[in-house]
Amino acid sequence: MAAIQDDLSMNLEAGGVAPDVRPDTPVKDPVQWMKENLFSSVGNALLTGVFVAVLGGLLWWFVGLVFKDSNDWDAVATNIRLLFSFNYPAEQYIRVWFSLGMLLGAVSLTAAFFDINPSMSVRKLGINASGLGATSLIVGVLPATPSGARIVFLIIGALFLAAGVGTLQAVDEPHKKFVSFPTMLLTFGLSVVAFAWLVPIGRNEFANGAVIDEGGFANPSTKIPWTIMMAILVGVYFLARAVKPMLPVKPVQTFLITFWVAGPAFLIFLVLRDPTFDYDRVLKVDIPWAIGFAVVGGAILYWLTKPMLGEIGRLVAVALLGVAVLNWVAAFFGWWSMLQKTRVSFLVLALFALAAPTFAGEKSARVRYVGAWVAVVALGHWLITGINTTSTLDIAAPPFLGGFTISLVIFYYVMLVSFPLGAIMALARTSTLPIFRVMATVYIEFIRGIPLITVLFFFSSMVSLFLPNGMDLSELAAIFIGYTLFSAAYVAENIRGGLQSVRRGQFEASDALGLTTSQRTIFVVLPQALRVSIPNLVGQAIATFKETSLIFIVGAFDFLRVANVSIASQPDYLGQNLVGLLFVSAVYWVFAYSMSRASRSLETKLGVGSR
Amino acid sequence: MTASFTDPNAALSPELAARDDMINCRGVKKWFGDFQALKGVDLTVKDREVMVVLGPSGSGKSTLIRCINRLEVHQEGDITVDGIELTNDLRNIDKIRSEVGMVFQQFNLFPHLTVLDNITLAPIWVRKKARVEAEATARALLERVGIPEQADKFPGQLSGGQQQRVAIARSLAMEPKIMLFDEPTSALDPEMISEVLDVMKGLADSGMTMVVVTHEMGFAREVADRLVFMEEGNVVEINEPGAFFTNPNSDRTKLFLSQIL
Numbered sequence: 015m016a017a018i019q020d021d022l023s024m025n026l027e028a029g030g031v032a033p034d035v036r037p038d039t040p041v042k043d044p045v046q047w048m049k050e051n052l053f054s055s056v057g058n059a060l061l062t063g064v065f066v067a068v069l070g071g072l073l074w075w076f077v078g079l080v081f082k083d084s085n086d087w088d089a090v091a092t093n094i095r096l097l098f099s100f101n102y103p104a105e106q107y108i109r110v111w112f113s114l115g116m117l118l119g120a121v122s123l124t125a126a127f128f129d130i131n132p133s134m135s136v137r138k139l140g141i142n143a144s145g146l147g148a149t150s151l152i153v154g155v156l157p158a159t160p161s162g163a164r165i166v167f168l169i170i171g172a173l174f175l176a177a178g179v180g181t182l183q184a185v186d187e188p189h190k191k192f193v194s195f196p197t198m199l200l201t202f203g204l205s206v207v208a209f210a211w212l213v214p215i216g217r218n219e220f221a222n223g224a225v226i227d228e229g230g231f232a233n234p235s236t237k238i239p240w241t242i243m244m245a246i247l248v249g250v251y252f253l254a255r256a257v258k259p260m261l262p263v264k265p266v267q268t269f270l271i272t273f274w275v276a277g278p279a280f281l282i283f284l285v286l287r288d289p290t291f292d293y294d295r296v297l298k299v300d301i302p303w304a305i306g307f308a309v310v311g312g313a314i315l316y317w318l319t320k321p322m323l324g325e326i327g328r329l330v331a332v333a334l335l336g337v338a339v340l341n342w343v344a345a346f347f348g349w350w351s352m353l354q355k356t357r358v359s360f361l362v363l364a365l366f367a368l369a370a371p372t373f374a375g376e377k378s379a380r381v382r383y384v385g386a387w388v389a390v391v392a393l394g395h396w397l398i399t400g401i402n403t404t405s406t407l408d409i410a411a412p413p414f415l416g417g418f419t420i421s422l423v424i425f426y427y428v429m430l431v432s433f434p435l436g437a438i439m440a441l442a443r444t445s446t447l448p449i450f451r452v453m454a455t456v457y458i459e460f461i462r463g464i465p466l467i468t469v470l471f472f473f474s475s476m477v478s479l480f481l482p483n484g485m486d487l488s489e490l491a492a493i494f495i496g497y498t499l500f501s502a503a504y505v506a507e508n509i510r511g512g513l514q515s516v517r518r519g520q521f522e523a524s525d526a527l528g529l530t531t532s533q534r535t536i537f538v539v540l541p542q543a544l545r546v547s548i549p550n551l552v553g554q555a556i557a558t559f560k561e562t563s564l565i566f567i568v569g570a571f572d573f574l575r576v577a578n579v580s581i582a583s584q585p586d587y588l589g590q591n592l593v594g595l596l597f598v599s600a601v602y603w604v605f606a607y608s609m610s611r612a613s614r615s616l617e618t619k620l621g622v623g624s625r
Numbered sequence: 626m627t628a629s630f631t632d633p634n635a636a637l638s639p640e641l642a643a644r645d646d647m648i649n650c651r652g653v654k655k656w657f658g659d660f661q662a663l664k665g666v667d668l669t670v671k672d673r674e675v676m677v678v679l680g681p682s683g684s685g686k687s688t689l690i691r692c693i694n695r696l697e698v699h700q701e702g703d704i705t706v707d708g709i710e711l712t713n714d715l716r717n718i719d720k721i722r723s724e725v726g727m728v729f730q731q732f733n734l735f736p737h738l739t740v741l742d743n744i745t746l747a748p749i750w751v752r753k754k755a756r757v758e759a760e761a762t763a764r765a766l767l768e769r770v771g772i773p774e775q776a777d778k779f780p781g782q783l784s785g786g787q788q789q790r791v792a793i794a795r796s797l798a799m800e801p802k803i804m805l806f807d808e809p810t811s812a813l814d815p816e817m818i819s820e821v822l823d824v825m826k827g828l829a830d831s832g833m834t835m836v837v838v839t840h841e842m843g844f845a846r847e848v849a850d851r852l853v854f855m856e857e858g859n860v861v862e863i864n865e866p867g868a869f870f871t872n873p874n875s876d877r878t879k880l881f882l883s884q885i886l
Contacts, residue, residue: 321753375753522696523733523792527747527799528722537746541737 070152078158080596088227089587090597091218097576097597100416102286109288111239113281118247120273126254127266131195132615137188140181147174199251203244210237225586276393278426284396286415289403296399299353304395307359311391312384314363318370319380331367338364355398362390372532416571418601421562424494424572428558431498433551436505437544441535443506444513454506461503467564469496474568493565501558508550512543545620552613556606563602574598633669635863636851644672646705647803647834648693653702655688655858662688663699664858670803675835677845680855681881686838689855690805693836694725707802723751726796730808732788734780734795740767741776744795752799759798766794770824786817790824797828804828806837842886846870854878 042050053059090097099110124130150171154164182188209215210232217233219226231237283289314334318327338360344350345357366387373383415423442454461469473496474489516539524534544551566575577594581587633650634642648670655663662685670676678686691697693704695711695718704711706721735743744763748754754762767773770790772783780788789809796804806825810818822844829835829848839845845852845866852869854862854877862875870886873879 372750375749376755378755379749379753517733519729519731519733520735523727523729523735525696526694526722526725526727526729527795528719528751529747530719530751533750537750538735542735545737 073149073152074156074158077153077156079592081158081160081163082592084589085593086587086590087593088218088225089581089584089590089593091216092220092225092227092587093576093581093584095219096417096580097573097594098418100419100571100576102415102419106288107235109285111243113285115243115246116277116281118243119250120270120277122247122249122251123254123266124270124274125195125199126251126258127263127270130615130619133192133194134198135189136181136185136191136193139193140178140185140188142178143174143181144178147171147176147178150174196252196255200248203248206244207241210240275430278423279397279430282415282423284400287400289400291399291403300355300395300399303353303356303359304391307356307363307395308388308391311359311363311366312387315366315370315387316380316384318367319374319383321374321376323371323374327367327371331364331370334360334367335364354402355395358394358398359391362394363387366390369532372530372536417576418573420490420565420570421559421573424490424497424562424565424570425559427494428497428501428562429555432501432505432558435498435502437509437540439502439506440509440513440543441540443510458503458506461500462507464500466497466500466561467567469500470564470568472496489569493568493570497558497562497565501554504554504557505551508547508554509543511550512545512547513539515546516542548613548617548620552609552616556609559609560602560606563598573601631667631860631863633667633863636865636868637671638850638865641671641674641850644674646670647672647674647707648836649703649705650689650693651703653689653692653699653704655685655692655697655699662858663692665702666855666858666860668853668860668863670834670836671850673832673834674850675829675833675837675848676851676853677849678836678838678853678855679840679845679881680861683857684855685858686855687807690727690807690836690838693805694722694727696727723799724801725803725805726799726801727805728789728792728796728807728809730811732780732785732792732812734788734792736780739777739779740772740783740791743780743791744798747795748798763794763798766797767791769797769827770794771820784817785813786820789813789817789821793821793824793828803834803836806835806839808838808840810839810841840885842870854881856881 052062095102095104095107099107102110148171150167152171153159154167154171159167185191213232214230215232216229217226219233314330317323318330320327338357341352341357341360345352366383370383373379439454439458442450443458445451445454470493473492477492477495520538520542521534524538529537563572563574566572566578571580577598578591581594582589582591646669648668650666650668653663653666653668654661664685666685666689668689678689680686688697692699693706693711707724709717709721709724711717711721734740735746738746741760741763744766745756745759748759748762749756752759764773764776767776770793772787772790775783775787775791780791783791793804793809809825810821813821818841822841825835825837825844826848837844837849847866849866852862852864852866853860854864854869854873854875856877862869862873862878864874868874869878870882873882
């Protein structure tokens with residue numbers, strides 16, 4: 015913009031003629047718009063009529079479904095905690111709020127440090143408000159709506175419609191004015207808090223085995239935590255914006271990405287489970303092992319990343335891999351005993367050693383590589399210790415999580431593992447080495463030919479038959495493995511599509527510069543392939559997220575099962591499946607739609623560097 | 626008569642003849658499927674020589690220089706670069722590629738990296754340089770090709786001429802002994818050609834060994850030490866620029882020149 019103005023003024027100074035200013039495209043008024051787009055011809059008008067009739071019929075039917083006489087929406091209100099966190103004990107609920115607070119804080123930090131600030135034009139805002147108001151009015155008029163709700167719908171509809179139309183009328187050039195992201199965020203936070211404190215939504219909960227159903231304002235155990243959550247969401251955002259100029263942005267961004275990848279695992283195992291650490295053993299066994307691996311492994315890796323090390327480095331890496339594999343074989347046959355985490359650490363060290371030549375460089379690059387290793391050791395040992403320590407949490411049923419949380423957890427872990435696995439499969443399938451290519455192709459085509467439900471059944475019931483004596487796989491772990499293997503095949507195909515779109519010239523330029531094959535893949539080919547694959551990968555992620563509801567058929571108490579089975583079999587809400595299903599659908603839709611929107615803005619953002 | 630003007634050492638000035646060989650091609654043959662693209666090419670490029678390869682399209686010029694850094698694999702004959710024989714041994718290929726820079730017709734910049742990252746990628750990961758040092762070199766190179774202010778932009782935000790100059794800087798960052806140019810100005814708008822040619826002239830003046838495939842006759846006449854004319858996979862004539870344009874040896878060269886000049 016400034017550049018154009020500079021050009022303009024230079025032109026004028028030089029005695030030139032100022033270029034004409036492009037006239038504004040006039041914003042059409044609604045009647046004109048409808049005439050041009052909905053009733054432009056007889057056929058068009060007919061189509062519009064049919065469409066409106068079908069839409070109206072659907073709305074009528076849907077409103078009838080929601081307000082059916084036999085529906086008892088208290089079933090959802092009373093069981094809201096059961097739906098989201100299953101039978102997590104109420105006295106430990108602070109841990110759930112802590113986790114949610116961490117996630118919301120991370121959302122705000124991410125928005126602030128990655129400059130994510132979607133804005134909405136005032137015109138769009140007005141149109142959305144008017145549309146919402148009009149829909150609400152129509153629902154209020156429909157005969158299926160019960161009389162109590164009718165008044166509420168009519169009032170809300172009138173308010174929104176008036177606000178929307180009023181905004182469009184009062185604001186000059188509404189398509190040129192924008193509501194900024196901070197304003198929207200603040201409005202959202204305040205609305206949630208106001209709703210929680212000022213609207214008499216009633217109290218519904220289970221307490222001491224009895225259903226409580228009274229009117230009045232929300233329970234303090236609901237509205238106080240939500241107020242704090244909103245304070246975190248909004249407060250962290252504004253705080254982050256304030257301190258951003260004083261902080262180095264790159265490291266914070268790296269930290270945030272790490273948090274999104276590893277953070278949920280931390281929350282699940284160390285916050286929601288509350289392990290009882292045996293600190294004596296931690297000091298005497300766990301910490302020395304971790305330090306040993308960090309120091310000795312770090313030294314080996316520092317040596318292996320020396321430039322031009324040659325064959326000896328590869329030999330050492332392969333030897334390490336041999337030791338790592340031998341450890342697992344030994345554990346399988348019981349030859350010698352070893353801590354589980356040392357086996358894992360050996361394996362990870364071998365992988366780091368194999369990758370070392372690719373990341374070799376001068377001192378700072380080598381130190382960074384060793385730093386990554388130390389971080390992996392620290393995080394890994396902490397998590398493995400936490401997972402293997404018994405929890406103080408006293409939970410009646412075996413799974414410590416259920417409901418919507420277990421759907422999210424399965425989704426998170428499946429994504430976390432199947433993305434890298436899928437990327438490796440895709441590379442293997444496009445590799446020039448026939449063994450890799452054939453193996454990857456067989457795996458991908460085999461998995462893609464089988465329905466997910468078969469894979470899940472296989473892993474939940476059959477796999478334990480093939481395991482050796484004494485080895486046990488929990489139901490959830492089996493489901494997770496099956497689902498991950500399934501998802502990886504689809505991720506691989508999506509990434510392969512991206513790989514094929516990378517132009518030949520990119521390979522040639524990398525080769526001409528002397529990059530090795532793995533360097534070419536990591537620094538040049540994969541980043542471009544992944545960018546192209548984003549829409550498909552997000553589609554795959556959304557599908558995975560929704561299909562987590564399939565784990566219900568193999569016995570897990572996920573969101574769908576709680577709604578459809580658990581609630582409907584409570585004596586107070588016998589047979590209330592419909593409300594549960596409607597509620598579950600609404601929540602799934604909100605999450606899936608948000609993911610889809612997020613991916614669209616990600617595509618636009620990444621488009622900056624594209625051709 | 627025929628042998629003399631396709632002799633790889635033809636038309637060498639005494640000064641050039643005294644220098645070491647940088648590139649030696651002997652009897653190089655190359656097939657794409659059943660089609661023979663190179664039919665036994667003999668060529669010698671001397672140290673600090675600028676050799677321009679001319680010829681109609683499909684004559685094998687690009688194939689020849691792409692064989693020199695193993696982007697294409699030749700099936701018969703020998704290629705030696707700076708004393709290193711080009712064989713299937715990966716270590717030799719890596720060594721040669723780190724000594725030979727290449728500039729492509731389509732630039733082939735990495736679109737997901739900034740200009741600076743494009744230039745520093747190979748020095749950091751192949752030459753194992755410190756990032757700070759690599760960035761300083763990159764900025765100096767951008768200064769040299771005349772676009773220091775574009776360092777933090779993405780290739781897609783630059784004009785074609787600017788992109789090609791970044792591509793030259795990217796190759797130079799590896800400190801090559803030899804630069805190969807594969808029709809570097811063919812994909813450019815006319816008004817951007819000269820800015821790229823100027824950079825190449827500067828490079829030639831600084832004593833870089835260069836093999837240039839181009840259709841820019843002005844550049845060939847002004848900068849080249851020797852010209853090579855190729856047709857249908859054969860070297861038809863090797864000559865010094867003055868004689869090549871005014872009194873070519875072969876009839877085929879005469880015909881070619883009459884068509885384009």
